[in-house]
Amino acid sequence: MNARRTLATAGRVLQQIRHDPRTIALLLVVPTLLIGLLAWIFVDTDVFQTIGPAMIALFPFIVMFLVTSIATLRERRSGTLERLLAMPLGRGDFILGYTLAFSLLAVAQASIAVTFAVWVCGLTIEGSIWLLLAVALADAILGTALGLLASAFARTEFQVVQFMPVLVFPQILLGGIFLPRDQLPPVLEAISDWLPLSHAIDALNAVAADSESAAWIWGQIAILGAFIVGAIVLGSITLRRRTP
Amino acid sequence: MNSAAPAVDIRNLQVRRGTTDVLHGLDLSIARGGVVGLLGPSGSGKTTLMRAIVGVQVVASGTVTVLGEPAGSVPLRHRVGYVTQSASVYDDLTVAQNIAYFSSVLGAPRSDIARVIDETDLTPFADRVVATLSGGQRSRVSLAAALLGAPELLVLDEPTVGLDPVLRVQLWELFHRLADAGTTLLVSSHVMDEATRCDRLLLMRDGAMLADDTPQALLGATGASDVEGAFLAIIASRGDVDADAAPPPARHGPGRRRHRHRRHARSVGER
Numbered sequence: 001m002n003a004r005r006t007l008a009t010a011g012r013v014l015q016q017i018r019h020d021p022r023t024i025a026l027l028l029v030v031p032t033l034l035i036g037l038l039a040w041i042f043v044d045t046d047v048f049q050t051i052g053p054a055m056i057a058l059f060p061f062i063v064m065f066l067v068t069s070i071a072t073l074r075e076r077r078s079g080t081l082e083r084l085l086a087m088p089l090g091r092g093d094f095i096l097g098y099t100l101a102f103s104l105l106a107v108a109q110a111s112i113a114v115t116f117a118v119w120v121c122g123l124t125i126e127g128s129i130w131l132l133l134a135v136a137l138a139d140a141i142l143g144t145a146l147g148l149l150a151s152a153f154a155r156t157e158f159q160v161v162q163f164m165p166v167l168v169f170p171q172i173l174l175g176g177i178f179l180p181r182d183q184l185p186p187v188l189e190a191i192s193d194w195l196p197l198s199h200a201i202d203a204l205n206a207v208a209a210d211s212e213s214a215a216w217i218w219g220q221i222a223i224l225g226a227f228i229v230g231a232i233v234l235g236s237i238t239l240r241r242r243t244p
Numbered sequence: 245m246n247s248a249a250p251a252v253d254i255r256n257l258q259v260r261r262g263t264t265d266v267l268h269g270l271d272l273s274i275a276r277g278g279v280v281g282l283l284g285p286s287g288s289g290k291t292t293l294m295r296a297i298v299g300v301q302v303v304a305s306g307t308v309t310v311l312g313e314p315a316g317s318v319p320l321r322h323r324v325g326y327v328t329q330s331a332s333v334y335d336d337l338t339v340a341q342n343i344a345y346f347s348s349v350l351g352a353p354r355s356d357i358a359r360v361i362d363e364t365d366l367t368p369f370a371d372r373v374v375a376t377l378s379g380g381q382r383s384r385v386s387l388a389a390a391l392l393g394a395p396e397l398l399v400l401d402e403p404t405v406g407l408d409p410v411l412r413v414q415l416w417e418l419f420h421r422l423a424d425a426g427t428t429l430l431v432s433s434h435v436m437d438e439a440t441r442c443d444r445l446l447l448m449r450d451g452a453m454l455a456d457d458t459p460q461a462l463l464g465a466t467g468a469s470d471v472e473g474a475f476l477a478i479i480a481s482r483g484d485v486d487a488d489a490a491p492p493p494a495r496h497g498p499g500r501r502r503h504r505h506r507r508h509a510r511s512v513g514e515r
Contacts, residue, residue: 008348015345016336019373079332083389086298088321089349241316244261244302 009097031059039121053204060140068147106140126210138224145231152238171197196227249312251428257306281442282432289451325390331382335375352393360388439471
């Protein structure tokens, strides 16, 4: 691992995205528009206040999962990954470079989404906005890490998109958006305790309602961190210099 | 660092891809310096052999030693340049951005960026996005990246495919300039005309080395007038031209389209 190579990789990923203004626009604007749509749907109820915080967790997670898994799959298929691994690039440099680049995008995306949700849609955040952003960022990095992992098990773009229903949808269904987690059947509640997105949504709800201490919220972020490290370690094991 | 060690030394190399044996017990030694041509039809194992030398191929058994070190080991990653058959560069970056990135991964001097872009005649396209370039230009970007950091061994998998004759001649001149400066080049090709430009030829078929000699010696020994004829003579002398095995390798195999193109090429000169 080497800071110069990691930063060069992150810079290169950002350069690639810069050549694709449409992707930047979609990344930054679409989550905000969807949050606006949701607020409009529930304009005369207090539903938005209940599920709005969870939405802030969902978008960075889903979008970063998709973008990263497709970007890494492209590296594998185009031969650039093989070239890089035949060069003195460490596997950690590659993965951290990607994580860094997409985290920066995630910060921008989450900032716009939170600003819009609070100032335009009237979402009330009782706790610290910074903690909210910290959770959203951890969530985006988690999406990036899982995307890197998923790309290792996909041979084609079609397959990698199919990993979204496999890895992402169950976490959304069990995360407490549709039904609070403590009202789920006991088995499902136990499963949801082991899904990282549940902890992200719990943390965001707690920040919004200011119902838990900052230490508890950092504890949830630490759980997300453990999942991130696990996914990155597994992902780097799947990056092989020698392939059959 | 052992500078007396051969560029490549392979002992009893066996490679299996899926259920097929691609290389079965191959031995090969390549001395330092010069341009070594690796010729053979598509599917003969050229790419697999090159991948084994670069150290990105899972090997069933045997040893591959490159510049005195085990293939793919850490010290070799600065000393071996590799160009895959399809251009392995980023389509959504400009030529200069691609080369700058690979250069910082290698830790090559900044001046190398302009040098390799110039050596591959890409200076007019330096600020063009790779996706907008032609196939030949894209493969030259890939080649330029491999020239970064002046590697001691360059492994080039079909670097001249799709290039116009003038560029092809220029690239071969570049290869010889690099060889004169002490670089060892292993260049694969299915275009037999290019064989005469090599200092040494390796003829490969069905995962085995058929011949390993200078072009002149090969022609002399077989009495053939060109390398393709020599290739055929060697296969015939081994008595393994049977009904369903290949007729002339350059006219058979999965790369049919390119070979047809090549045959046409011979009648109109190069291209």
